[in-house]
Amino acid sequence: GAGVSQTPSNKVTEKGKYVELRCDPISGHTALYWYRQSLGQGPEFLIYFQGTGAADDSGLPNDRFFAVRPEGSVSTLKIQRTERGDSAVYLCASSRTGEMGGYTFGSGTRLTVV
């Protein structure tokens, strides 16, 4: 597609449930990033994929968070046992390898844990 697509755009879930957030990057972009943006804050880095592998997952807050990119394109961010503090907008971005500054961000998934 022309841009980075994230689904769903909104997700409301109950505390303790499991959720999956999906990101479709721009075709041919090998680098993929997940960020989390809490209300009134800037985005915070979660994880970076180069191809199928997670090159840097240092931003994942705890072991309830996990992300995969099995075929080097679509990525899924998975959150287990959700907590109210997980409520935020989850942003995905992609870029061609080495193209610093060539990020394209998706519109994000707004996750609300009630």
Added chain:
Amino acid sequence: KQEVTQIPAALSVPEGENLVLNCSFTDSAIYNLQWFRQDPGKGLTSLLLIQSSQREQTSGRLNASLDKSSGRSTLYIAASQPGDSATYLCAVYAGGTSYGKLTFGQGTILTVHP
């Protein structure tokens, strides 16, 4: 750990005014700095990218400057318009093994009223 701060947190101006948004960062060892625009419910749009060796970049009514040694950047918007209303974010990239990871400020919410 790199920290990015943006001042002011919010700004409201009448149409036609020139304005300046400020960004400061604690670690001057950056590779580049970017200014983004974020509209409600949307992803981030890159406005200007300044490499660490550059002093400024211009695009239309926007001009961004970088003083790496003092850890500061400013975004100057000339002749503001209501359509400029959005949240403006600055982000720094450290380079090296940072793998494209950006550190963002918390943003400045700009409102330009007619």
